[in-house]
Amino acid sequence: MNRLIIICILTFWAVACSSEKDKPVRSEEPVYTLIFLDKTRSVNVNKSFVAQKYQQAITDIIEQNIRQKGDKLDVYFIHENTSKARALNLTVRSEMEDVSAASPTDREAAETEFNLSLTREKGQIRQRVLQQLMTQNDGASNQETDIWASLPVIARANETGATVKVYYLSDMIESVKGATRRDFQVTPPKDNAQADEWAKADARQLKRYTIGSPEITMILPFEPNAAVKENNPAVTQYWQTLLAELGAGNVAEE
Template sequence: MKFLGFSTKNNWLNYCLVFWSSSLLCACSGQEQKQEGTQPQTHTCSMIFIDKSVSVNVDKGFANEKYTKIINELIEKNINGKGDKLAVYFIHENTAKAKVAEVMSRSELEVSEGANTTDSEALKTAFALDLSKERSIFKQLIIRQLSAQNASSSKNNTDIQATLPLIDKEVAKGYNVKVYYLSDMVESMKGEHRRDFHTNPPADDAAAVGWAREDASKLKALLPNISSVQIFIAKPFEPTASTRKNNPAVSAYWQRLFEELGVTTEIEEI
């Protein structure tokens, strides 16, 4: 038997080939569309470094009120659903091993595709309620850390530089990292190539910039991912504090150090 110039057997084989090819093309096209339409979501990691060295007391007064407000606000802004994370460290002599809390949001808005308006709004309301409860728990947990006392000898030194590898590591995981320093930013470490701003603070901005360049040249190769981080510095001083207490050259040092390390966003003092 002939059909369109092919035998029945050949026609059937050609039909199968065309059907298989078309199916494969559709499958590939669908996979490409799925990949294009489901881009990976970037979650936020908020890193909070609370100074527990002898030069800072944040368990009461002005600093406590200021830091409590900052913690409340950053949680409201940065915890927006499943995957967003908070990591809290104490700053003292052994900052690198001083993680005191890490929590991650589990609140997730259920997919409402195909749901009617009433059901869709109900899902959104349930998500908002879950997220609000979660934020409240996180706030209480972290604010408690403000009044935690450091009775060990680690309070006699301040290793802020040790925060840098911790930050770089979180950025490398793919997080949108926001760093909050609740500190006077007075580095105070003994040893070669370290700074002790208690005994030898930068005298002026020129000295601070020189030191920052020198230190960045030793650190930069160890911090390949840090450029995208956002940094916020909240000092414990009242607005009327003297320049002797709140040395502007210390701020200049950190501003220039982060700049030399390649951080592209402006360092904000809040």
């Protein structure tokens, strides 16, 4: 009787382990990275502080988000026609081969080959994004800053089902003429309370864009000792409130 119980237990354990082993390994969801580069007259990437900060930011973004085949990265320019200003559309091609049945030696070789391929691809992507960072916009489109127009871009990325991460390399000074728009160059919010009030009012008309719950980072071009007139904290407050109202999972400032 005891022998029969032991056999049953061993059989059950073997089946359970086999079943667990046969389950497919679930890969991480792809990441869809959106980088919005401010190409208006108020942001000068030729300044050494701005160039250094933004180049490092781009390096970090690529290192964190480019990890596997299927990860995507788009670059858009921020100006008067932001939603139509896609400058880059890249998809990662480096692929890790299936090593589930491989020997430890073959597994290590495959991982090494994948890492080398991914490192090369990251370098190529970085170079292309940096080229776009330094591209000058001397045309008439640099007169207005339409950050609202980034919202339909985020909404389209959200439709892919990927994990969406958004980065604004911008001073975030929305500046569009019109009765229903904001021009922070002319009339910025005077304090956080007014920023919250404006953001909540604007969110009501912008909720038509389903942006999901992306992670959003605003990387500002201001030096640490910048005056309030230049780096107005109420402007940042406006965007944090607006994007949160629209469903953003996390809104950070750097």
